[in-house]
Amino acid sequence: MGTEIYQERPKITGKKYFGQDYFNLSLYCPTISRKAKPGQFVEVKVSSADDPLLRRPLGIHSVKGNSFHILCEIVGRGTELLSGKQPGGYLDIIGPLGNGFNFRHPASGIRHPVIVAGGMGVAPLVFLAEKLKETKNSKSKMPISVLIGARTKKQVLCEKEFKALGCDVKIATDDGSAGFKGRVTDLLKYLLRAAILKPQAIYGCGPKPMLKELAVICKKYRVPAQVSLEAHMSCGFGACLGCAVKTISGFQRVCKEGPVFNAQDIIWQEDAV
Amino acid sequence: MPSKLSVNIGRLRIENPVMVCSGTFGYAEEFRGLTDIKKLGAIVTKTITLRARAGNPMPRTCETPAGMLNSIGLENPGIDKFIKEKIPVLEKSGVPIIVSIASDQDIDEFPALAKKLNKINAVGAIELNISCPNVKHAHKVSGGGRLIAQDAQATSDIVRSVRKATRKPLITKLSPNVTDITEIAMAAEEAGSDAVALVNTLIGMSIDVVARRPKIAQGLAGLSGPAIRPVAVRMVWEVYQKIKIPIIGMGGIMDTESALEFFIAGSSAISVGTANFINPRAATEIISGIEKYLRSNKIDSIKELTGSLKCRS
Numbered sequence: 001m002g003t004e005i006y007q008e009r010p011k012i013t014g015k016k017y018f019g020q021d022y023f024n025l026s027l028y029c030p031t032i033s034r035k036a037k038p039g040q041f042v043e044v045k046v047s048s049a050d051d052p053l054l055r056r057p058l059g060i061h062s063v064k065g066n067s068f069h070i071l072c073e074i075v076g077r078g079t080e081l082l083s084g085k086q087p088g089g090y091l092d093i094i095g096p097l098g099n100g101f102n103f104r105h106p107a108s109g110i111r112h113p114v115i116v117a118g119g120m121g122v123a124p125l126v127f128l129a130e131k132l133k134e135t136k137n138s139k140s141k142m143p144i145s146v147l148i149g150a151r152t153k154k155q156v157l158c159e160k161e162f163k164a165l166g167c168d169v170k171i172a173t174d175d176g177s178a179g180f181k182g183r184v185t186d187l188l189k190y191l192l193r194a195a196i197l198k199p200q201a202i203y204g205c206g207p208k209p210m211l212k213e214l215a216v217i218c219k220k221y222r223v224p225a226q227v228s229l230e231a232h233m234s235c236g237f238g239a240c241l242g243c244a245v246k247t248i249s250g251f252q253r254v255c256k257e258g259p260v261f262n263a264q265d266i267i268w269q270e271d272a273v
Numbered sequence: 274m275p276s277k278l279s280v281n282i283g284r285l286r287i288e289n290p291v292m293v294c295s296g297t298f299g300y301a302e303e304f305r306g307l308t309d310i311k312k313l314g315a316i317v318t319k320t321i322t323l324r325a326r327a328g329n330p331m332p333r334t335c336e337t338p339a340g341m342l343n344s345i346g347l348e349n350p351g352i353d354k355f356i357k358e359k360i361p362v363l364e365k366s367g368v369p370i371i372v373s374i375a376s377d378q379d380i381d382e383f384p385a386l387a388k389k390l391n392k393i394n395a396v397g398a399i400e401l402n403i404s405c406p407n408v409k410h411a412h413k414v415s416g417g418g419r420l421i422a423q424d425a426q427a428t429s430d431i432v433r434s435v436r437k438a439t440r441k442p443l444i445t446k447l448s449p450n451v452t453d454i455t456e457i458a459m460a461a462e463e464a465g466s467d468a469v470a471l472v473n474t475l476i477g478m479s480i481d482v483v484a485r486r487p488k489i490a491q492g493l494a495g496l497s498g499p500a501i502r503p504v505a506v507r508m509v510w511e512v513y514q515k516i517k518i519p520i521i522g523m524g525g526i527m528d529t530e531s532a533l534e535f536f537i538a539g540s541s542a543i544s545v546g547t548a549n550f551i552n553p554r555a556a557t558e559i560i561s562g563i564e565k566y567l568r569s570n571k572i573d574s575i576k577e578l579t580g581s582l583k584c585r586s
Contacts (some may be wrong), residue, residue: 005306007553045551050499050527051339055551094307094553234334234341235550237307239299241319241345242334251327251348256303 030066038128039260042095043236046081059124071123114199118149118206122158143168149184153177185213215263225263283442283467285397287314294546295373300359307553320373320402325351335488340498344407344491369397384438404448404473422448425460432464447471455515470521498547499525513539529562539580
């Protein structure tokens, strides 16, 4: 158990808005930036007051040298307060937390990885694409494919970032305002059935019903899939036992044994909200 | 110098009066690297039962104004696995270990659990969790559905039965969900408890108005955090008037100032709970904060602070 966790007060070095509801903070934090693995997250204190009381778990979005980014959607009072933080200020964070994706293929690197993101699920997957690109077998001609699902065109996030990494990006929106009309899992099903994609590994992050569907598809097409679960957490480092998920080997902590699980290990029926 | 802060809980002497509450510090290994564990006065473990418990369905926790609700359901590996796997890890910290125990089916499990802990030197004391609001007790002694800690006679019977089974110091953890907590505290003292710990969580409920469902799967859950602090301080003060044994005060302690409230109200030691989730260094920061407070107020020993409340007439 040599994984190090730090409580730090990094400086906010940049802030970018995407529309009204999304923002990206860059944090200068050598310790966490160097140790972080894709799929890991940090716990952020959004206010120094006792209310809201708990930290907010946010996926590590991207790492550049000694800095890392978090991407956040304003969904409630906690994220609203966080959105008020400005460059030059400091943030109380704990991380890196959780297990992260396993993205190294034993021998040659994963030849054709496919990333499937639903909604805010894109947040940790950009970091994953960065790492996959670094470690990918250079002889492989297949790019990293990324499927992004969102409600409408306005909610499609990180398309540019993935493209800048050389990924082949496909979009699905519920209302058809961009790309494929339908759910991102329907798009994946179509691409697999038509053999347009022949992935050796699928990485997913998004709402639970989407990940459940992803598990079903991956089982059918016999593709190993890792999914990163979202959960309400009280601590984020395994102490409170509040964020457990039912798996084939009993309850596991989303924050500690996860948030990344093999899709087939999760008992979805009892837990799909 | 350390004697300034040291206190006794029965025969257990702790180097400083700051502990961490059961269920909020895991088995200490989760906090390695996040805080200086060996500085703590004592570590109270997650509650252990005779058999392993899987715990309650999700969702188990939710945030509330300046607090949180939890209904974990005493998830734990069972006493034998705990002794084999967790005690060796806890032992390494060098800090006295207080093992929290509870029964889940039969009250005879309390003395049975205590006997299993007798041989283990690292176990400095045993805490009787008779006040967890999140497990359904079928104990005949407390009447169906009630907590043991809601019944003075039941409390007395349990403490007596464990007292016979062990010489380890006993701490009885009390529930705030009672009409008069002093009655229960006196029953515990009279039955041979070495100390009382108060308070456990307040029973609460939070509702998702869109789904019209409770936010916690079990419906009811235990409220903790700063939201309950004034209730806890009041109860410590009430109990302090009625008993001689030490009080371990807890309930929403976040920092030095809130810890000091509990000492002044009558606590001999305090325990940090929910704050561990938010600031893993809270307990160690409080230890240095108390030292500083004693120094600047020229108080020789923390014992002088206990119950030093000046009442307004």
